[in-house]
Amino acid sequence: MKYFHLIWAALFRRKSRTFLTLVSIIAAFVLFGLLDSVRQAFDAGDSVAGAGRLIVNSRMSMQQPLPESLGARIAAVPGVSAVASANWFGGIYQDARNQVISFAVSPSYLDLYPELSLPADQRATWDKTRTGAVVGAALAKKYGWKIGDKIPLQSTIWLSRSSGSNTWTFDIVGIFHARDPHDVGREQMLMFHWKYFDENSAFGSGTVHWYVVKVADPARADAVAKAIDAVSANSDHETKAQTEQAFQASFIKQLVNIGLIVSAIMGAVFFTLLLLTGNTMMQAVRERTSELAVLKTIGFSSRSVLAMVLTEGVLMLLLGGVIGLALVSFIVPLIGAASGGMVPVHAVSGSTWSAGVLLMVLIGVVVGLPPAWRAMRLNIVDALSGR
Amino acid sequence: MKKILINLGLLVLVVLALVAWTALPWFGVVALAVALASWMVLTRSGRQAGSVTAVGIGTLRQRLGSSSVIVIGIAGVVGVLVALLAMGQGFQATLQSGGRDDTAIVLRGGSVSEAQSVLTRDDIDAIEQAPGIARGSDGKPQASAELVVTASLHKKGSDDDANAQLRGVDDAAWALRPKLKIVAGRAFKPGLNELVVGQGARREFAGLDVGDEVKLGQQDWKVVGVFASGDAYDSELWADRQEVAAAYRRGNSAESVLVKLTGAAAFEPFKAALAVDPKLKVEADTTREFFARQSETLASTIHVVGITVGLIMAIGAVFGALNCMFAAVASRAREIATLRAIGFRGVPVVVSVMLETMLLALAGGLLGALLVWLVFDGYTASTLNGFSDVMFQFKVGAALIWMGLKWALAIGFVGGLFPAVRAARLPVTTALREL
Numbered sequence: 001m002k003y004f005h006l007i008w009a010a011l012f013r014r015k016s017r018t019f020l021t022l023v024s025i026i027a028a029f030v031l032f033g034l035l036d037s038v039r040q041a042f043d044a045g046d047s048v049a050g051a052g053r054l055i056v057n058s059r060m061s062m063q064q065p066l067p068e069s070l071g072a073r074i075a076a077v078p079g080v081s082a083v084a085s086a087n088w089f090g091g092i093y094q095d096a097r098n099q100v101i102s103f104a105v106s107p108s109y110l111d112l113y114p115e116l117s118l119p120a121d122q123r124a125t126w127d128k129t130r131t132g133a134v135v136g137a138a139l140a141k142k143y144g145w146k147i148g149d150k151i152p153l154q155s156t157i158w159l160s161r162s163s164g165s166n167t168w169t170f171d172i173v174g175i176f177h178a179r180d181p182h183d184v185g186r187e188q189m190l191m192f193h194w195k196y197f198d199e200n201s202a203f204g205s206g207t208v209h210w211y212v213v214k215v216a217d218p219a220r221a222d223a224v225a226k227a228i229d230a231v232s233a234n235s236d237h238e239t240k241a242q243t244e245q246a247f248q249a250s251f252i253k254q255l256v257n258i259g260l261i262v263s264a265i266m267g268a269v270f271f272t273l274l275l276l277t278g279n280t281m282m283q284a285v286r287e288r289t290s291e292l293a294v295l296k297t298i299g300f301s302s303r304s305v306l307a308m309v310l311t312e313g314v315l316m317l318l319l320g321g322v323i324g325l326a327l328v329s330f331i332v333p334l335i336g337a338a339s340g341g342m343v344p345v346h347a348v349s350g351s352t353w354s355a356g357v358l359l360m361v362l363i364g365v366v367v368g369l370p371p372a373w374r375a376m377r378l379n380i381v382d383a384l385s386g387r
Numbered sequence: 388m389k390k391i392l393i394n395l396g397l398l399v400l401v402v403l404a405l406v407a408w409t410a411l412p413w414f415g416v417v418a419l420a421v422a423l424a425s426w427m428v429l430t431r432s433g434r435q436a437g438s439v440t441a442v443g444i445g446t447l448r449q450r451l452g453s454s455s456v457i458v459i460g461i462a463g464v465v466g467v468l469v470a471l472l473a474m475g476q477g478f479q480a481t482l483q484s485g486g487r488d489d490t491a492i493v494l495r496g497g498s499v500s501e502a503q504s505v506l507t508r509d510d511i512d513a514i515e516q517a518p519g520i521a522r523g524s525d526g527k528p529q530a531s532a533e534l535v536v537t538a539s540l541h542k543k544g545s546d547d548d549a550n551a552q553l554r555g556v557d558d559a560a561w562a563l564r565p566k567l568k569i570v571a572g573r574a575f576k577p578g579l580n581e582l583v584v585g586q587g588a589r590r591e592f593a594g595l596d597v598g599d600e601v602k603l604g605q606q607d608w609k610v611v612g613v614f615a616s617g618d619a620y621d622s623e624l625w626a627d628r629q630e631v632a633a634a635y636r637r638g639n640s641a642e643s644v645l646v647k648l649t650g651a652a653a654f655e656p657f658k659a660a661l662a663v664d665p666k667l668k669v670e671a672d673t674t675r676e677f678f679a680r681q682s683e684t685l686a687s688t689i690h691v692v693g694i695t696v697g698l699i700m701a702i703g704a705v706f707g708a709l710n711c712m713f714a715a716v717a718s719r720a721r722e723i724a725t726l727r728a729i730g731f732r733g734v735p736v737v738v739s740v741m742l743e744t745m746l747l748a749l750a751g752g753l754l755g756a757l758l759v760w761l762v763f764d765g766y767t768a769s770t771l772n773g774f775s776d777v778m779f780q781f782k783v784g785a786a787l788i789w790m791g792l793k794w795a796l797a798i799g800f801v802g803g804l805f806p807a808v809r810a811a812r813l814p815v816t817t818a819l820r821e822l
Contacts, residue, residue, distance in 0.1 A: 016713065017710060017713065017714070020706045020707075020709050020710040020713070021706070021707075021710055023702070023703070023706040024703040024704075024706045024707045024710070026703075027699050027700065027702045027703030027706070028703055030699055031696065031699045031700065031703075034699075035696075059539065060536075060538065060539065060603070060604045060605070060635065062537060062550065063502065063536070063537060064536070064604075064635065090503055092499075096499055099499075156498050156499060156503035156504075157503050157505070165668065166495075166496070166668075203505075236605055236636075238605070240539075261471075264470075265467050265696060268463040268466060268467050269463065269467075269700060269703075271459075271463070272456075272459055272460045272463040272703070272704070272707070273703070275455065275456050275459055275460070276456050276460060276707045276710070279452045279453050279456045279711070280710060282452065283453070283714055
């Protein structure tokens with residue numbers, strides 16, 4: 001540590017070269033931070049909050065309806081503590097591009113999602129209002145909806161009996177928030193009563209698309225899932241119960257293999273970075289041959305020269321990498337906000353930081369080792385005479 | 388002060404040049420290259436630039452390490468950029484290539500995709516009677532009411548289930564898609580639980596070879612054939628519509644009606660006739676428009692991601708190139724000063740350094756594009772479109788490679804310009820005295 005100023009001075013011996021190399025390193029780690037944050041966001045699937053919930057849908061396909069009466073039979077399965085149901089509504093507001101994530105849900109649906117908070121008085125009004133709907137705060141803000149508004153939504157799937165078209169009218173009676181302020185993706189939803197949906201829908205009555213089941217003991221979730229599937233086995237509406245995480249993971253895995261793309265890009269980036277910084281380090285040490293020889297002459301051991309050059313490489317990578325990742329911590333919340341919760345990133349996670357620092361040290365050692373080795377083996381007489 | 392102003396001027400020049408460069412079509416680039424070549428052959432300073440460049444390139448072997456940094460750095464940028472864009476374009480091409488101007492698809496009004504639409508038996512009858520529909524040899528209108536349901540199937544080589552589209556079609560469906568051919572087995576027989584599967588679906592999912600039996604929607608289906616069409620249908624399973632409707636309890640309804648028109652011009656009257664029918668609440672689109680809209684969002688997302696990643700990598704590569712060329716210029720400082728002392732002007736020196744950088748950049752661009760073309764052209768991937776898997780192929784076309792090369796040259800230009808100017812402005816006396 002006492003040689004730190006020496007190493008620092010060596011690093012900035014040629015300011016412009018070090019600056020140019022640092023920018024390249026920063027660019028590489030900005031990319032690493034961004035891609036790794038996005039990958040984690042899609043990998044995660046709500047870890048803690050979703051624990052203990054099962055999603056039960058038709059074994060045939062996600063859109064195939066299930067009878068509403070199945071809910072009571074699922075509730076009777078041992079280990080199940082609560083059941084709620086939901087239907088796709090496929091809402092759009094004013095223009096086909098403005099898709100609104102909207103479900104028709106059973107009365108107890110919100111009770112199964114403690115991570116969403118709806119004020120008790122609004123909840124009471126909603127329970128009493130047949131055409132009432134509750135919307136997430138982010139969604140309400142997007143379209144300027146307020147409590148008391150009457151809004152028309154077109155359904156891309158269902159015809160409304162009362163209007164004779166696909167336009168449904170809802171009264172906004174409540175606005176819910178996500179308890180975790182980062183979880184704005186959950187505030188993009190609209191929910192209304194299944195009863196209103198069922199009575200007013202021109203066809204497909206008495207059915208739901210999926211059940212949400214709360215299990216009493218999350219550790220027994222798999223066994224309960226099997227028991228639920230057994231209820232409808234060999235009927236014409238067999239079900240498939242899986243944990244909420246598995247349900248979301250299967251969706252994202254099909255969307256795109258993000259992990260593979262990210263590692264392919266990062267492989268190309270770091271390979272280039274290795275060459276680039278390696279070349280710079282080699283140059284830097286070659287230029288300083290005589291200086292290193294002087295250091296050895298005045299009594300620095302070969303080993304400490306090795307350590308100094310090696311440290312220089314690691315220091316350079318750490319400097320650029322930490323600046324890069326710090327930049328990402330500024331950019332990432334902007335992306336999360338700009339995508340309106342579609343890309344659920346809000347901060348650079350601890351694991352990205354630790355993986356990043358590990359990479360910095362690793363690359364630093366790899367690029368520092370050849371010149372450091374050269375410096376250690378340096379013969380004083382040859383080096384000083386410029387041979 | 389003067390130095391800062393010069394650098395600022397150079398920066399503005401770079402920005403302007405990059406803007407012009409992105410807008411430049413291929414013949415503009417050719418014209419530029421011809422102009423440069425004739426200048427180098429015809430004028431005195433051009434010939435000087437040529438000889439200085441030759442010296443620079445001749446000494447490349449002594450600077451193998453730093454030259455390869457430029458080449459490989461730029462190869463990386465071009466490779467990643469072209470690969471990402473090839474993915475987006477491949478996806479778009481797969482979804483769009485099924486589209487035609489003389490085929491129309493009718494969905495219920497307001498529906499964005501087939502899965503969201505419902506048409507009743509009466510709707511279907513009314514649509515088939517609309518004007519402008521071509522008639523087959525049997526005199527019937529060439530229209531196919533279709534029903535798409537998602538079916539859960541096992542993916543090959545994993546324990547996961549994924550969703551495939553099972554499409555129920557009428558007899559006319561084959562005539563409506565002239566590109567679609569049966570490549571193995573035979574077509575399904577109406578009224579039987581028989582399936583034909585797309586070649587993409589057969590590759591992706593387990594148990595879809597001819598002769599296999601699969602269970603879909605509580606019924607057993609026999610796979611009797613495989614078809615190929617080169618578009619999104621390749622990812623689907625086809626069966627008789629009545630059978631699919633029965634298995635999935637859809638009654639007489641369908642989701643869409645595909646019709647063959649008498650010509651592209653017949654579309655507007657056809658659409659208008661449907662719009663004025665008071666009993667119908669449907670919308671018609673040509674399949675070309677419909678398929679283009681389906682792929683829009685994902686394709687543009689991939690495009691934005693590709694350009695962003697490419698830009699960040701390009702910034703890194705520019706600074707890498709700057710670094711290497713500054714070092715190259717520094718190591719040749721005495722040589723360049725000697726040239727200046729014996730009467731070479733500044734312009735040939737600038738041009739030679741820039742030419743050298745851009746040649747290295749071009750080599751890098753070609754290397755990156757070649758690698759991506761070898762590895763990714765025709766590479767098959769799958770993603771979700773709506774609720775179901777769709778298979779598509781990466782397409783590394785000439786336009787993309789051209790774009791990659793333009794990026795490479797732009798990086799070379801920026802990376803070479805500043806070192807070149809430094810070389811030309813080096814005071815001759817100090818450079819000569821330097822050891």
